[in-house]
Every structure is written in C-alpha cells, then in structure tokens.
Amino acid sequence: MSAGSLQWGGRFHSAPDPALLAFGSSFDDDLLLARFDLQTSQAHVRALRGGGTIPPEIFDALVAALDRIAEEIEDGTFTAWARNEAFEDIHGAIDARVREIEDVAGRWLHAGRSRNDQIATTLALYAASRARDGLARTTSIARALASRARLALEKESVLAGTTHGQPAQPILLAFWLQAAAEPFVRSARRFAALAREAMEAMPLGSGALAGSCIPLDRTAAARYLGFARPSRNALDAVGTRDVLFACADAWATSCVPAARVAAEIVTWASPLFGYVRVGDASASGSSLMPQKRNPDIFELVRAGTQRALSDARAAWAASAAVPLSYHRDLQECKQSAIAAIERADSILTAFARAFADIEFDVERMERYATAGYTLATDHADALVRGGLDARRAHRLVGERVAIAEAQERAFDASDLQALGEHLGVPALFAPLDARASVLAKVTDGSTSPEAVVRALDALECELSECEASV
Structure with missing residues (x-):
C-alpha cells in the first residue's frame, strides 16, 4: 500500500x-x-x-x-x-x-462526505441485506422441519422424549420436529424486524460528525437507497453500529437451535441409539477405521456456533468503551460483526443441507418409546383425575416404578390394578403404550396429533406474515 x-x-x-x-x-x-x-x-x-x-x-x-x-x-x-x-x-x-x-x-x-458517514451507511445497507437473507434462511429451515413434521405425523411415529438426557415421556416425532422448527420462526421474526429497522434512518450526509456546509439533498439520497428518512443527529449517526451488531446477534443466535438439534443428531446417530442415519452426502469416514460413519457436519455446526456467538459478543464488547462519534475501534467491531454474520450463514446453510440428508429409524424409536418407565406420568395424572392429590399420586406411582424396576419388567396390568385400589376401582384407566399416551394429551401445545397440526398451521402462518412484513 x-x-x-x-x-x-x-x-x-x-x-x-x-x-x-x-x-x-x-x-x-x-x-x-x-x-x-x-x-x-x-x-x-x-x-x-x-x-x-x-x-x-x-x-x-x-x-x-x-x-x-x-x-x-x-x-x-x-x-x-x-x-x-x-x-x-x-x-x-x-x-x-x-x-x-x-x-x-x-x-x-x-x-461534503466523510468516510465516517459513508461506512455507517454502507454497513446499514449491508445489515438490511443480510437481515433479509437471514429471514429467508431461517424461514426455509423452519419450513423444511415443518414439512418433515407433517410427514412424520401421518404415521404418528413416537419416541421417548427426554429431560436431563433421560427418558421422560412419549412424544410424537412430529412434535420433536416442530420443537426444532419453532426457534427458527422466532429468528425469522427478529430478522424481519431488523430488516425494517436497518432502513429507518440514513447516516449519509452527516459528514465526519457535525453535518456539512455544502448543500446536500439528504432526502433524495434516502429515497434512492430506500431509507425511511435521513438520520436526526450526525454525531450519533456516524458512531452507531447498533443495527449491524443486532444483525450479528440475530445470525449467531439463530445458530443456537441448529447446534442443539445437531447435538441430538450426533447422539442419535450412534449405534447405541440408532435413531438416525446420516446420509452418505453429509457423513465422513476415518482414515484408519474402515467402519466409521461420522456426523462431522453436525459436530462442526455445534462448535462453529460458539465461534459465531463469540464474534457477535466481541463486536458489542469492543464498542462498549468507545465514546460518541466515530473512532477507529469501530473498524475492529465491524470485522467481528461481519465475521459472526458470514460464519453463521455458512453454519445454517450446512445444517440445512445435512439435516435434509438424515433418515429416522422410526421402528427403533418406537421400540424404546416406553423404556425407562416413560408412562409413569400418565399413571400419576390418571390418579389425579380420579381424585387423589398430586403429591400422593406422584408417590404411589414412584413406588410402583421401584417395584417394576426391581422385578426388571415394564409397567403392565398389575401396576394399573394396584394403583386402581387407591381409587376403589378394579384397575386404573391409563395408557400402557406410547401411542396411547400421546393420544391422551388434551392441552394446546401438547404432543397430541391435533395439537401438533394446529401448531404447524400457526407456525406456517407466522412465517408468511414475517415474509410479508419486509
């Protein structure tokens, strides 16, 4: 140079x-x-x-x-x-x-122009464009997940939902897929709002920090670029990067649900689980072990998300000590924010392609859907519906779990009969299989097929509204 x-x-x-x-x-x-x-x-x-x-x-x-x-x-x-x-x-x-x-x-x-108002305007345009890209990316991922959920719903495929990594309650695979889609809907909503916010106030014409003595038609410039209006304060306009940093945040946080799903896929792809098979197009092998089928892309999504989040936070952190107006520190902030956005885009692109390449082993999921006594909560709920208080119902079912576990067996009719005695009935009316458990749910937002259908319809409606708002 x-x-x-x-x-x-x-x-x-x-x-x-x-x-x-x-x-x-x-x-x-x-x-x-x-x-x-x-x-x-x-x-x-x-x-x-x-x-x-x-x-x-x-x-x-x-x-x-x-x-x-x-x-x-x-x-x-x-x-x-x-x-x-x-x-x-x-x-x-x-x-x-x-x-x-x-x-x-x-x-x-x-x-009549400084690099200060020039870069501020350039970055606002970049942020608006990348926000629109983010809206398109997250909308596409959410729709792909929702589409797979509808396919899974046709068969009412079930699996054991987990908390703390342990079997908890039976859920529909469609319910799990819808849960994976929901955060991307929220991301789409954030991107839509950001795309609008980025184009509210145009910094161009602010000069270095105090405006210009040269006559400038800022309204004409704003109209040409698509901004709603020129900025109100030159000192603020040249030194503010809020929209850029918010865009970096939106991209980085959109990777978090991808990373969480990726973490589950990595676990499920293990032969010890065997719930999913990663396709040839997105798997990799080992240079030493001929049998390996590694879910590398999902591992990279998981790790790459942490880098994107770090870059986004670094942009905010580096700007926190910068006084009003433009200072060269903002160059470093800009680089961190752009790195977060571009990295996150590559992460979400890879996630979408790799997820489309996996196959669920529904039979294996259903085989283990009641393992770990996942029907216990259904039995406690049945006791509550019969008139027992929740604490007593919880204790009684827990005792039956301990008995069944000691006998190395699953819940069966003998447990329903024993629990029914506490209500004065021959046997407790409660599910003994995973699909019956799912069908018994009655609340909105639950894993029942009807609730999942309503949720998917609402999800897709919200995505369309986000797209229409920009």
Missing part, C-alpha cells in the same frame, strides 16, 4: 509507515461491502446534485463511472484491480477507480 492510494495526507510532512498502514487496512474485510459502498456513492451523487453542488454534466459523468464500477464489482474485475493497486479501505478503492475513469468529475465525488 502506498501513500498515493490514500484519501488524506496534505497536512503531513512525511509518508506514513507502510507496515503500519497495512496494519490499519480494512480492505480485505471490506470487499464484501463493495456493492453497498457503491450504492452509497450513487446516493451521495444524487444528494450533491439535489443540493445544487454539482452541475448536470458532472452528475452524469459520476453516475456513468459508478455504473461501470458496479458492473466491475459484479464480474470480479474491480476486486482484481483494487488488489493490484492496494488500498486502505473499500471507500478509497472506489473513489480512486472513479477518478481513473472520470478524472475531473471524480474529484467531486467526496465533496
């Missing part, structure tokens, strides 16, 4: 240290912001023209140059050119390319 590629330098008597310039460069991290930065320049040209600062011929020349660079960004030639020239940041690269195409007109591009 040379001093000639910089957008500043007149007040200095000697050239900057090349090594320190390289240390401070954000160019490589900025490359994915190129199209957004170019849009910001297009908007600024319209603000200059609307304010009467540049004549029509300068405006036309700048627009033509920027349109040409947009094509170069799209086909990759701009990146190759900029890497060869070496720049401090993407703003300087685009500015230099404009001046190379239109020397005279290009000298007007930066009038």
Whole structure:
C-alpha cells in the first residue's frame, strides 16, 4: 500500500509507515461491502446534485463511472484491480477507480462526505441485506422441519422424549420436529424486524460528525437507497453500529437451535441409539477405521456456533468503551460483526443441507418409546383425575416404578390394578403404550396429533406474515 492510494495526507510532512498502514487496512474485510459502498456513492451523487453542488454534466459523468464500477464489482474485475493497486479501505478503492475513469468529475465525488458517514451507511445497507437473507434462511429451515413434521405425523411415529438426557415421556416425532422448527420462526421474526429497522434512518450526509456546509439533498439520497428518512443527529449517526451488531446477534443466535438439534443428531446417530442415519452426502469416514460413519457436519455446526456467538459478543464488547462519534475501534467491531454474520450463514446453510440428508429409524424409536418407565406420568395424572392429590399420586406411582424396576419388567396390568385400589376401582384407566399416551394429551401445545397440526398451521402462518412484513 502506498501513500498515493490514500484519501488524506496534505497536512503531513512525511509518508506514513507502510507496515503500519497495512496494519490499519480494512480492505480485505471490506470487499464484501463493495456493492453497498457503491450504492452509497450513487446516493451521495444524487444528494450533491439535489443540493445544487454539482452541475448536470458532472452528475452524469459520476453516475456513468459508478455504473461501470458496479458492473466491475459484479464480474470480479474491480476486486482484481483494487488488489493490484492496494488500498486502505473499500471507500478509497472506489473513489480512486472513479477518478481513473472520470478524472475531473471524480474529484467531486467526496465533496461534503466523510468516510465516517459513508461506512455507517454502507454497513446499514449491508445489515438490511443480510437481515433479509437471514429471514429467508431461517424461514426455509423452519419450513423444511415443518414439512418433515407433517410427514412424520401421518404415521404418528413416537419416541421417548427426554429431560436431563433421560427418558421422560412419549412424544410424537412430529412434535420433536416442530420443537426444532419453532426457534427458527422466532429468528425469522427478529430478522424481519431488523430488516425494517436497518432502513429507518440514513447516516449519509452527516459528514465526519457535525453535518456539512455544502448543500446536500439528504432526502433524495434516502429515497434512492430506500431509507425511511435521513438520520436526526450526525454525531450519533456516524458512531452507531447498533443495527449491524443486532444483525450479528440475530445470525449467531439463530445458530443456537441448529447446534442443539445437531447435538441430538450426533447422539442419535450412534449405534447405541440408532435413531438416525446420516446420509452418505453429509457423513465422513476415518482414515484408519474402515467402519466409521461420522456426523462431522453436525459436530462442526455445534462448535462453529460458539465461534459465531463469540464474534457477535466481541463486536458489542469492543464498542462498549468507545465514546460518541466515530473512532477507529469501530473498524475492529465491524470485522467481528461481519465475521459472526458470514460464519453463521455458512453454519445454517450446512445444517440445512445435512439435516435434509438424515433418515429416522422410526421402528427403533418406537421400540424404546416406553423404556425407562416413560408412562409413569400418565399413571400419576390418571390418579389425579380420579381424585387423589398430586403429591400422593406422584408417590404411589414412584413406588410402583421401584417395584417394576426391581422385578426388571415394564409397567403392565398389575401396576394399573394396584394403583386402581387407591381409587376403589378394579384397575386404573391409563395408557400402557406410547401411542396411547400421546393420544391422551388434551392441552394446546401438547404432543397430541391435533395439537401438533394446529401448531404447524400457526407456525406456517407466522412465517408468511414475517415474509410479508419486509
């Protein structure tokens, strides 16, 4: 990087240290912001023209140059050119390319503008775009899970739901799949809100921190970019990264449900469980052990989520000690936030592809659906319905579990008969198989087939509303 590629330098008597310039460069991290930065320049040209600062011929020349660079960004030639020239940041690269195409007109591009309001606007556009991408990604995952839930619902496939990693109560596989989908619906809702928030206030025209003495039509610029209005306070606008950081948070936290499902898949894929089989397309083998079928993608989803969360939190943490206005610390914050977003996107993409490749062993799930006395709660509930208080019912069923466990057998009719004596009936009316347990549920939000159908319908309706709101 040379001093000639910089957008500043007149007040200095000697050239900057090349090594320190390289240390401070954000160019490589900025490359994915190129199209957004170019849009910001297009908007600024319209603000200059609307304010009467540049004549029509300068405006036309700048627009033509920027349109040409947009094509170069799209086909990759701009990146190759900029890497060869070496720049401090993407703003300087685009500015230099404009001046190379239109020397005279290009000298007007930066009038009334600072890199401070430029990067703030660029990042808002990036955050809005990535929020829309996040909405699409999480909506797609939620719908894929819901679709598999409906297929599982047709067979009313059951398994032992767990708490603390131990058998708890029978549930529908469809219920488990719906539970996996629900967090992605919440993520979609967050992304939809973020996409709107990111486009509320446009920082462009704020200058370095205090606005500009050059007339700028900020309303025209905001309209061109799709913002609702120009920002109200220049000092706040140039130093605020709330929306970017919130976008990083939304992406990183969207990986958490993927990681939790992945953790369960890793366990279920073990032959000791055998509930799922990871497909050839997403499994890997061992360089030594010929028999291995490893769920590597799900393990990477699980671990990668922690990195995404760390990057997102680092962005907030690094900004906490930064005073109002722009400070170079925000460059580090930006890099952490973008790293979180891009990493999370790759995690969710991999998760969606790998999950689509798994097969559930429904017969094995159902075989063990009542193992560990998962029907015990149904029996306690039956006693309560018969008039016993909950504490006594809990104790009586627990005693029957201990007896059955000592005899190394499952719950059977003898247990129902013994429990029925406490109600003065020949036998307690309660389920003795997993499917009957599921069908006995009566509350909204439960694992009963009717409740799951209603929940899936509501889930898909909410996803459609999220999409329509952006």
